[in-house]
Amino acid sequence: MSFFSLFRSRAKPSATEAKERLQILLAHERSDLAKPDYLPRLHKELLQVIAKYVEIEEDKIIVDFETQGSVSTLEVNIELPSRAGARPPLLQAAAT
Amino acid sequence: MGKVIVMTSGKGGVGKTTSSAAFAAGLAMKGQRTVVIDFDVGLRNLDLIMGCERRVVFDFINVINGDARLSQALIKDKRIENLSVLPTSQTRDKDALTRDGVEKVLDELRDQFDYIVCDSPAGIERGALMALYFADEAVIVTNPEVSSVRDSDRILGVLGSRSRRAEQGLEPVKEHLLLTRYDPSRVEKGEMLKLEDVLEILAIPLLGIIPESETVLKASNLGMPVILDPTSKAGQAYTDVVGRYLGETIEHRFMQPERRGLFQRLLWRTA
Numbered sequence: 001m002s003f004f005s006l007f008r009s010r011a012k013p014s015a016t017e018a019k020e021r022l023q024i025l026l027a028h029e030r031s032d033l034a035k036p037d038y039l040p041r042l043h044k045e046l047l048q049v050i051a052k053y054v055e056i057e058e059d060k061i062i063v064d065f066e067t068q069g070s071v072s073t074l075e076v077n078i079e080l081p082s083r084a085g086a087r088p089p090l091l092q093a094a095a096t
Numbered sequence: 097m098g099k100v101i102v103m104t105s106g107k108g109g110v111g112k113t114t115s116s117a118a119f120a121a122g123l124a125m126k127g128q129r130t131v132v133i134d135f136d137v138g139l140r141n142l143d144l145i146m147g148c149e150r151r152v153v154f155d156f157i158n159v160i161n162g163d164a165r166l167s168q169a170l171i172k173d174k175r176i177e178n179l180s181v182l183p184t185s186q187t188r189d190k191d192a193l194t195r196d197g198v199e200k201v202l203d204e205l206r207d208q209f210d211y212i213v214c215d216s217p218a219g220i221e222r223g224a225l226m227a228l229y230f231a232d233e234a235v236i237v238t239n240p241e242v243s244s245v246r247d248s249d250r251i252l253g254v255l256g257s258r259s260r261r262a263e264q265g266l267e268p269v270k271e272h273l274l275l276t277r278y279d280p281s282r283v284e285k286g287e288m289l290k291l292e293d294v295l296e297i298l299a300i301p302l303l304g305i306i307p308e309s310e311t312v313l314k315a316s317n318l319g320m321p322v323i324l325d326p327t328s329k330a331g332q333a334y335t336d337v338v339g340r341y342l343g344e345t346i347e348h349r350f351m352q353p354e355r356r357g358l359f360q361r362l363l364w365r366t367a
Contacts, residue, residue: 013286018242019293026249026297033253 035065046076054080098129098206101213102231104255106247108218110239111276114312114322116215117145118331119235121321122338124179128210131170134184135227136217137193143183146173147319157185160197166204175324180209193226202230220254229260233270235303239277240289248273248298272303274337279308281353291351304337306330307350 043063050056062077103116113136120132133156134142143149148171154164159182166182173179182205185192205212216227228234234255238248255269256262262269275294282288295302311328315321323334329350336346 015283015286015289015293018289019297022242022245022297025246029246029249030253033250 034067039063039065046078050078056081098209098212099232100202100206100230101211101233101235102216102228103213103235103237104216104224104228104251105218105237105244106220106224106251107239107244110237110244111306111312112218112237113142113145113215114316115235115237115274115276115306115334116142116213117321118323118334119338119341120211120213121173121176121179122323122334123211123213123342124173124176125323126338126342127178128342129178129208130211130213131180131182131205131209132213132215133182133205134215135193135223136215137184137190137223138186138188139217140184140186142215143171143181144319145316146181146321148173148181148183149319152183155183155185156201157187157192159201160192160194166201175320190222193223195226195229198226199230220251224251225254225258228255228269229258231255231259231269232261233272235272235274236298236300237274237276238294238298240275240279240283240291240294242289245289245294245297252298252300271300272341273298273300274303274306276306277308278305278350280351284353302348304333304340305348305350306333306337 043061046063047056047058047061050061056078060079060081062075064075064077066073066075101119103112103119105112113134116132120130124130132142132146134140135156136142137157140152140155143152151171154169156169158164159166159169170180170182173181182201202212214227214231217223228251236248236251238244252271255271259269261267273295275291278291279288283290291302291305307329309322309328309330311325312322312330315325315328315331322328322331323338325331333350336349340346
């Protein structure tokens with residue numbers, strides 16, 4: 001197989017590929033951009049408060065925002081570290 | 097009361113300044129009192145595209161700072177009646193463009209002109225945000241190319257959330273798509289996103305398609321808005337765009353590759 005046949009054998013025109021890549025990318029970006037920009041700050045402050053009482057790693061707190069129809073949900077997921085043998089407790093809070 | 101229209105894109109090099117110059121010149125040629133403002137502080141270029149670079153004495157920032165009156169900074173075009181240019185400053189101070197200052201100047205311009213065309217800088221930084229903040233309408237200049245389409249989508253999000261109309265809950269900024277540097281022969285070969293694809297993705301009304309054309313560079317060499325070249329396909333397309341914007345019914349052109357006759361093709365080969 002020659003170098004050039006690599007390009008020729010591609011059945012899909014590059015413009016079609018471009019459109020599909022854009023559609024997938026923009027679907028993600030639009031939902032990300034619809035989120036309020038205070039989320040990172042909220043995440044950081046929550047972490048600071050919780051860290052006063054328990055040892056916790058940054059990635060164990062997940063703050064997310066979702067809008068469906070007229071309802072927006074702010075979801076905060078905090079996973080506390082497990083002690084040896086104990087099941088990890090899971091704190092969950094949701095506010096609308 | 098004049099209408100404020102921003103030419104914006106997010107991405108650089110897609111034809112914002114070329115389009116601002118052509119669109120503003122076209123509006124003025126239709127008898128509309130028009131001013132075109134350069135918002136690209138530090139990288140002034142509209143003056144060059146409009147061919148008035150040697151007539152710049154005072155600029156937009158001088159007016160904002162109260163160092164000059166608006167009438168002193170406005171440059172009247174020598175070719176087209178009803179057309180003025182407000183050049184920007186070469187200062188590197190990006191904070192020179194204050195929201196209050198811009199508002200004051202735009203309010204004054206609204207009294208004197210029918211249309212105020214704002215040539216936005218690329219990016220989504222201060223200059224670009226200032227250019228779109230007070231807009232009543234926005235022309236999104238987009239190339240049929242992935243990064244340009246993505247950035248246009250981004251700027252549409254900014255218009256919908258960070259413009260004055262969005263912040264104050266007024267009627268949203270009216271959006272128009274201007275697809276520039278379109279090459280129908282490459283679209284036919286499947287090498288370029290087609291109009292329908294871009295429209296489907298961005299989902300805003302189409303104002304016009306400007307075909308890729310060598311005359312755009314020639315016009316910029318001469319400091320002449322390309323709309324003043326009646327032989328140019330791009331110029332003709334801009335003329336259509338202006339007519340359509342003002343409410344005329346004009347069909348979209350330049351969407352099919354040019355078919356050359358045998359004789360023309362022979363000439364093309366040897367040329």
